[in-house]
Amino acid sequence: MNSNKTKYAHLQGIIPALITPYNADGTISDPVTRKLIRHLISQGASGFYLSGSTGEGFLQTIEERQYLLEVVMDEVKKEVPVIAHVGSMDTDTAVRLTKHAYDTGATAVSAVTPFYYKHGSEQIKRHYIDIAEAADIPLIAYHFPDMTGSKQSADFYKELSQVEGIIGLKFTSTNVFEMQQIMDVCGDDFLVFNGPDEICLAGLTMGACGAIGSTYNIMPAKFAELYKLFKQGNITGARVIQYEVNRVIHELLKYDFIAFEREILRLQGFDVGIPRKPIQQLDEAQRADIYEIAKRFSFLNVE
Numbered sequence: 001m002n003s004n005k006t007k008y009a010h011l012q013g014i015i016p017a018l019i020t021p022y023n024a025d026g027t028i029s030d031p032v033t034r035k036l037i038r039h040l041i042s043q044g045a046s047g048f049y050l051s052g053s054t055g056e057g058f059l060q061t062i063e064e065r066q067y068l069l070e071v072v073m074d075e076v077k078k079e080v081p082v083i084a085h086v087g088s089m090d091t092d093t094a095v096r097l098t099k100h101a102y103d104t105g106a107t108a109v110s111a112v113t114p115f116y117y118k119h120g121s122e123q124i125k126r127h128y129i130d131i132a133e134a135a136d137i138p139l140i141a142y143h144f145p146d147m148t149g150s151k152q153s154a155d156f157y158k159e160l161s162q163v164e165g166i167i168g169l170k171f172t173s174t175n176v177f178e179m180q181q182i183m184d185v186c187g188d189d190f191l192v193f194n195g196p197d198e199i200c201l202a203g204l205t206m207g208a209c210g211a212i213g214s215t216y217n218i219m220p221a222k223f224a225e226l227y228k229l230f231k232q233g234n235i236t237g238a239r240v241i242q243y244e245v246n247r248v249i250h251e252l253l254k255y256d257f258i259a260f261e262r263e264i265l266r267l268q269g270f271d272v273g274i275p276r277k278p279i280q281q282l283d284e285a286q287r288a289d290i291y292e293i294a295k296r297f298s299f300l301n302v303e
Contacts, residue, residue: 004167004189005209008138010081011108011168011191012209013046014223016216017054019261020068022273028068029273034075036270040217044224046210047081048072049110049170053147054214054258057085059276062093066100073104083212087112087142091127095134102135110170112142113150121156132165139165143182144172144195154181161186168209171195176206183207197223198249201242204230214257218264219245222299248300251293256280263290267302 018040021032037048050072051057051065060068069084076082084106086097094111101109111131113124132139141160145151160166169186171179172195183192183206194203197213200223204211216223222245229238252260259280265272267290274281282290294302 004191008108008167008191011047011083011193013211014044014216014220014227015047015049015081015083015193015210015212016040016045016220017049017052017212017214018072019217019258019265019272020051020055020057020060021270022276024273026273026276028064028071029271030071032271032273033068033071036217036265036272037072037075039270040220041076041080043220044227045080045216045220046224046227047083047107048076049083049212050085052085052087052110052112052142052212053144054217054261055085056258056276056279057087059279062096065097066104069101069104069106073106078105081107083108083110083140085110085112085142086131087114089114089116091130094127094131098131098134098137098139102137106137108138108140108167110140110142112144113148113152115148115150119150121152124150124152125156125159128160128166129163132163136165138167140168140170140191140193141166142170142172144170146173154178154185157182157190158185161190167191168193170212171203171208174199176202179203179208180206198242198246200245201226201230201235201238204238205235214261215245215249215252218261218268218300219248244297244299248293248297255282255286255290260290263287264294264300264302267291267294268300269303 084101168191194208
């Protein structure tokens with residue numbers, strides 16, 4: 001029997017957590033989505049992660065999340081893997097989105113732990129099992145304690161790793177020791193993806209099979225090169241790139257990250273629209289500041 005690392009060997013590398021392009025009226029833009037997909041693949045993206053935090057999935061209707069997946073799947077045509085984030089506050093919505101992802105041909109689904117209500121570990125585990133049993137499509141759990149308020153232990157993920165259909169974890173925390181502890185108890189067959197872009201290299205060094213990140217929308221080639229150098233064993237070269245992208249991330253942190261990245265994409269020629277409220281709405285002075293920031297980094301390729 002093939003291991004997950006072998007069976008899902010295509011789930012690796014640099015995977016942008018895709019920004020959802022909007023039209024001026026706030027609807028999802030089909031043409032800009034396709035344009036952005038083609039650009040990111042040409043710059044080295046190894047796949048896509050849809051409707052997560054960066055994609056504003058929680059600010060969209062079920063039908064919008066389904067529509068975005070359908071557009072991306074039609075454009076990608078199996079060229080690279082597509083992971084559909086199906087996370088929601090309630091299990092029924094996650095199950096519905098999972099069944100749609102399976103029907104649409106997505107490579108895998110992923111789900112953040114249910115949030116707001118203070119669920120116990122057994123309830124969260126049952127939530128994941130229900131998703132895994134909803135359709136014959138692999139599930140990648142999602143550890144993001146800063147956003148969900150849910151911090152599950154390494155032993156919790158060990159239990160999840162033994163559930164059929166749950167193949168891995170998107171780990172979004174800068175605590176690489178905790179990441180290593182999860183990897184240690186779950187074993188080599190459990191896929192772990194690095195989440196925080198600012199520690200991409202650290203996560204890869206600790207054993208992550210790939211990285212799913214937000215700023216890969218605006219700096220895809222830089223991260224693709226980082227990953228390539230890491231795989232070649234050139235840690236020094238990869239570290240130079242990590243330092244370069246972190247200088248951009250340092251500036252990004254002055255703003256809401258989604259608003260900042262949308263403005264950078266606009267400057268790069270991708271009219272992805274503004275984020276949905278209550279995400280930060282940039283004024284002209286802020287846009288001018290971001291433009292001045294972007295001009296300092298030639299690899300951002302702003303127009």
